[in-house]
Amino acid sequence: MGALQEYLIVVESNKPPHVTIGQNIGGAVVKELKEVEVKLVSAAQLAKIYNLSVNTIRDKLVSINQGTAGKCLYNPQLAHNVLTTKNQRGRPRAN
Template sequence: MGAFKYTITIESDTPPQVMLGQNIGGGIVKELKEVEVQLVTAAHLAKIYNLSVNTIRDKLISINQGTEGKSLYNPKLAHTLLTQKARKGRPRVN
């Protein structure tokens, strides 16, 4: 009958713990490849992080891949910059 080929798509912040030759669900893993990241707009990020488009553009100006009118960002880099906590003021003295 022959071997059939199946494709599984996984989206995550970290790479999955899958090895070549590993048996998963009765099949052997033959190939692993990372899909190239699509760039996203400031409006798309504004919906996800509940921020205004202007705030997104101000915070991510260093990783802008588009023009001034059409701001495009790598979603992985944008996530790290938008979720990090900014420390303000002097440290607390105990």
């Protein structure tokens, strides 16, 4: 047999995949698992994704801002959680 070669497979998901070290996948054995650091995104990028204005994004995400006052940067996973939760006010409607 020849020399072993390394291959890299990138997976994007909301939850980590169910893969274990030593598992045989497609004729290859898993040797290492790493979680990649999350890259921060700007308010403009989030505004494009969620169809909101940049000012609305900055107002809603002021608590998780990781940039400066001029350059607002956010963790996309935390931003998704904050922007998609519904705030219910008052008592529920009686039908």
